[in-house]
Structure formats: C-alpha cells, structure tokens
Amino acid sequence: MIAGRRLEIATTRATEFIDVTQSLQAEAERAGLCNGRLFVQTLHTTFGLLVNENEPLLLADFEALLERVAPNGGVYLHDDFSQRADVPDDEPANGHAHCRQIFLSPSLTLLVEDGRLLLGRWQSVFAVELDGPRQRSLALQFDGEFGGARERPPSGARDLVELELARQLAVDPEAVQVPMRRLVEAGGKRLRPLLVTLGGRLGSRPDPLRTSTLAAAVELIHAATLVHDDYVDDSATRRGKPTVAAHEGPRRAIAVGDYYFAKATRVIAELGDGAVTSTIAEAMEAICRAQMDDVALRGAYPGDHGSYLQVVRGKTAALMAAACVSGAQLAGAEPAIVERLRRYGDLLGIAFQMADDVVDYSEASGKPAGQDIRQRTLSLPLIYAHEDHEVGPQIRDLLRHDPDDTAVRQVAELVKASGALERVGDEARGLARAAVHELEGVDLNGTGATFVELAHSAVDRIS
C-alpha cells in the first residue's frame, strides 16, 4: 500500500468538470502500480467525483441538471446563518453546492491492470467543482502489485537527498566538482541513498536531514568508486557519457575519486555517530579489497562461482548492506533490525550484480556489446557457460588470446545458447526472494512494500 499522495487542483469556475484521468494515470505510473487499485477521495464537501463521458455538450447537460436539482440562489437552510451556531466570518452561502454533491461520489476505486487505469472507451474521471473557484485536493492511495523502482517513498526524503547532493557538490573546488557533477547528474538509480533513507525510518530517532546527509555521502562514495573503476577498466563511457578518466584524463580522475572518498568520509564523521562511521569505513575497505581481488582474478579468467561471490560481495553488496545498516544506525534502530537489514542489503547487492551481468548480454544494457568479455570482468553467465560441457571448450578456445570483435560476439552467442543467462536469472530471483524473507516479521514502519519492491526491481530488469 502506498498512501499520502495528493493531487492538487486549482479550479477556475463556480461549477467545473475537470478531467483528471491523465493525472491519475500518471500518479499510478509514478507509484509503479502494475495491477491493483487506485483509491481517490475528495477532501471537500463541495467537490465531488464522477466517471462519465468527456463530451462538452454532455458536461453542459450535467451542469444544467445540477442547476435544476439544486439551483444557485434557491432557499437553503444552510445559507441562513442566523439559525446556525459558530458560523465562520468567511462562510459562503453555498447550500446549493452541498446539495449538489450528494449526487456525486466522495470517493472512487479505480482498477489498474498492466499499469493502466481500467476504463471503458468512453469513460473519463472527473473532479467536479461545485463552489469554485478554489484550491482543491484529492487524496490518493495505491494497493496491489508494484513493479519497477518508480515508487520511492517518501518522495520528500528523495528530494532532500538530491538537494543535499547538489549542496555538497556546490561548495567543492571546480576542478573536482565539474567532473563529479557531470557523473552524478547523468543519472543513476540512487539505490544506495534510497536504502539509507529507508533504513533511517526504522529507529526511534529518525532525522530526515541527517539521513539525507548520510545518503548523499554514500552516493558520493559510490560515484568515487565508479570514477576509479572506470580508469582501472579503461572504460570510455558510463551512463551514456564519457567517463571522468576519458574526459578529463586519468590523473584528474584519480584526484577526483580521492577527493570524494575523503569528503564523504569527513561528512559522515561530522555526523558524529561512531557506529555509522565504522560501518561505512568497513564497507569502503571491503570495496577496495574486492577491487584488488577482481583485478587479480583476471589472471584466472573467467573464474568460478566462489571467486565471483567473493568479489561481488565486496564490490557491490558491501555498500548496499552498509547503506541499509548505517541509515538504521543513525536513526537508533534495534541491533536485531540492523542485522536483518545487513543481510537484506548483502543479498540484494549480489542479486543486483547478477542481474546486471545478465542485462550486459542484452541490447538494452547501455554498454558497448561484449564490454565485460573484452575487459575480462568477472561475470557469472560467462563462468557458467565456460563450465558447460557443450559450449565450454569453444569458449575456452576463443578466450585463449585477447578476443577480437568477432570472437567477443561468438562468446556472447555461446553464453546465450548455453542457458547460462536463464540460470543466473533464476539464481538472482532466488536471492531477491531471500532478501525479502530476511525482513519478514520485522516492524518496518510502513517501508515494507518499498523494500520488497526494491528487491524485485533489482532483478526484474532481467526480463
């Protein structure tokens, strides 16, 4: 269930039919509601709801009907202020509007299927102003199956994180700020800040401002690792734009990464929570160790399942787990909850990386085709295909020397043909389910649906 959304409407006439169908559709999409129900409720007594055809003459008929049923200027006891107690100074004479509203609905339930409002060909949803013009609100709630990571409540917290990121970058020297801003503003899923934010709601002393500071710092650590990784991997593009190393040169890229590692460390230390500082410091160490292991294991490319897990736990899962944990620690969550979050973040991180490995074999990956193969990056589909009795020998043969473009394409095709992508996809989905299982029975203060959604959206990319 997602609650707390409001659709704000400024009406312009005394009686007005406002078609809100597209606005409600957009809200359902923003919430990521795939199949379920959208509840709409007016928060006013002279503002109603209606489902009917959006045809101007028909709307004029409705308006005339309402006028006949409860004429404006008619006699209404409600408008006789001398008979009423405690009448506010600004009370309008609007008995007609109240009477008209009993012919409309104060609330509606709209079905959503496959992400679309389920409406007949001629059906539109109207909010009906009966005593305008005024500022009006519709309350929205969503219930059902959510897909994708589009819903990231609380949206206020997300905005705070973005503001904090922008604020942090704005005060930095230009030489480091400009390249980092380019990377941060190029997008990214902001998964780690979201995990911090969610964790930050699970303690006895939630503090959105301090949580957003921590969340922004964690994102900067992630971005700094990307800057150095891209230099190490000799990557030319990230998020569709040149990497810092490619754009600014490796010397500046190294300095930019160092600057933001240090800055994030300082910002977190300044929060003054020793447990949070230790959690993040340990995660940073795990990331660095794993990065060294990753490079070392390229000598034994493509590696095995054990070495893959070892690297992924450090490179990807450590910071996700630390994001969950540190947010909760900052909010003073119980140690038992913190430990469950740590396991959730660890499993989510591994599932996320496995899904990434599978997506790398699709056209939609956004990376140059076969980049992982060229860079000898550990990849579970390749490990499984390499171990396959049928295609394994061919892959080993193709990888014996630095593969050219043709060999890279052949390896990719063999991986696809081996069934390895499906196997890794199943494994990732199993880990996502296990991550969700870790949180069962935990009081998640209304964040449960988002934790579940995140776990599923981490692997939904596969399909």
Add this chain to the structure above:
Amino acid sequence: MTPAGIRERDLESLDSIWSGGLGAAWEAYRDHHADGRVTLAAALVETGVSLQGLGVHTAPAGELLIGDLCLARASRLLADAGDRELQVAFARAVETVSAQAAAGQSVSPIRDLLRRALGR
C-alpha cells in the same frame, strides 16, 4: 614481520608495501601520537597519496587500487580509534591535496598536513 604496536589484520593485503615506503612513513609519525592505530593511519594516508601519484604522476591501475586500500584502511583505523576530530582533519588533508592535484597545482606536502592534524 609486523612491528610492535601494529595488528596483523591492519596490514592485511598491504604487507608488500611495508618495506616499500609504508614502514618508513610509519616511523615518521610514531612519535606524534600515542595510539598506534592513528600513527598507522597517518602512514597509510601518506603512502596511499604517494602511490596514487597525486600531483606527480599517473598511477598505474594496480598502484591506484593499493592506494585506495591504504586510504580506506586508514579511515577504518581512525573509526576504530574513535577520534572524530582526527577523522575530519585527515579527510581534509586528502581533500586539500587531491583538489590541488585535480587543478594541476603543486601539491602541499601531505606529511606536513597530517602532522599538523596530529599535533592540533
């Protein structure tokens, strides 16, 4: 062999650089603070910055990664030691030299910055 006052785990994956500069850096700080974790952290920051060639040269990938581990290990040691002011001061030292390096300016001697932080 791990010197007295330094835990083996604090040099894990970094023993190879002890004789290559980390040990000498540690000697330069050991009289500046009573807590061995703090002096090792200072040595790790200095060595990390040096390995990464900030303001001097472009570090090869391998040295960049060892440098990253040095800086991360230093951060963890300072967190273990629980001295928030030192954490902030050391981070500011790295921010200073990395910003200078990024701007193509001459880089302040990191040892001076760290010793100043230790002697605050």
